[in-house]
Amino acid sequence: GAVVSQHPSRVICKSGTSVKIECRSLDFQATTMFWYRQFPKQSLMLMATSNEGSKATYEQGVEKDKFLINHASLTLSTLTVTSAHPEDSSFYICSARDGDSAETQYFGPGTRLLVL
Amino acid sequence: GQNIDQPTEMTATEGAIVQINCTYQTSGFNGLFWYQQHAGEAPTFLSYNVLDGLEEKGRFSSFLSRSKGYSYLLLKELQMKDSASYLCAVADGNYQLIWGAGTKLIIKP
Numbered sequence: 001g002a003v004v005s006q007h008p009s010r011v012i013c014k015s016g017t018s019v020k021i022e023c024r025s026l027d028f029q030a031t032t033m034f035w036y037r038q039f040p041k042q043s044l045m046l047m048a049t050s051n052e053g054s055k056a057t058y059e060q061g062v063e064k065d066k067f068l069i070n071h072a073s074l075t076l077s078t079l080t081v082t083s084a085h086p087e088d089s090s091f092y093i094c095s096a097r098d099g100d101s102a103e104t105q106y107f108g109p110g111t112r113l114l115v116l
Numbered sequence: 117g118q119n120i121d122q123p124t125e126m127t128a129t130e131g132a133i134v135q136i137n138c139t140y141q142t143s144g145f146n147g148l149f150w151y152q153q154h155a156g157e158a159p160t161f162l163s164y165n166v167l168d169g170l171e172e173k174g175r176f177s178s179f180l181s182r183s184k185g186y187s188y189l190l191l192k193e194l195q196m197k198d199s200a201s202y203l204c205a206v207a208d209g210n211y212q213l214i215w216g217a218g219t220k221l222i223i224k225p
Contacts, residue, residue: 034213043217044159044203093158097211104149105213110158 002028004096006108013084014116020080021111023094029074030096034105035067038091050077084115118142120216122204127222128194136189136202136219144209150178150189151203153218159203162189191221199223 003026013019023033033050048056048069056069068080077096081088091112095105119141128134140148147166151159165171165180165187177190189202204216 044215046213046215049212091156104161104164106161107151107158112156 002096002098002104002106004030004094004106004108006094006111008111009109010112010114012114012116015085016083018080018082019084019113020078021092021094021113023077023079023096023108025075025096025098025106028096028098030077030098031074032097033071033077034095034097035069035077035079036093036095038093038110040091044093047079081113084113086115089113089115118206118208118214120204120206120214122202122216122219124217125220125222127224128191130194130196130223130225132194133190133192134194134221136191136204136221138187138189138204138216140185140187140204140206140214140216142206142208142214145182146207146209146211148178148180148187149203149205149207149213150176150187151205153201153203155200162202194223196223196225 005024007022031052035047036044038044046059047062048058050056050069050071052071052074058064071077091110093110095107122138150162152162153159163178170179175192180187201218201220203218205213
């Protein structure tokens, strides 16, 4: 199956700093990537949809200036949490849709962010 | 609005069979997915149904009835490692995934 990697897997940062999370599709080209956030014992929450070469589409209530998404190539999307605060601490998961098979999303392993 | 319903939690015994149901109401339909998510990990893909009927894959089977807006995931010969959350998701008319809240499956020896 398709493989998606995420880096870093875990990050601890001070309040006010910015954190960049990378999502890569390793063996397929992903025209569309998705960024999710998941708080403990809750379901996945879609934050934004990222299309290669164009601006991301953000879900209602997600601040685009705080969560910067860049999808510069068919295999890489990045999420930058700017001026992170403790309430941004969460599990961030990316997924990628294989361009040849438009249905299935494959998930990265997730990034656990802790803001002190 | 769009809605996915699945039970919050289920308990089953090792070696037994369990069926996790999912009902949905969405704007358009481009398939239904089941994902498995172990605690602290990202979801992993289990199955995809877009046509009515049963899809079997080893110990796991998934069923879809589009007319009823209904699906189930059937797990046979349960193992302790099957303890996880099972997420039902539907791709709507725009191929946007609408997620259920997940069903936490607890397997007892």
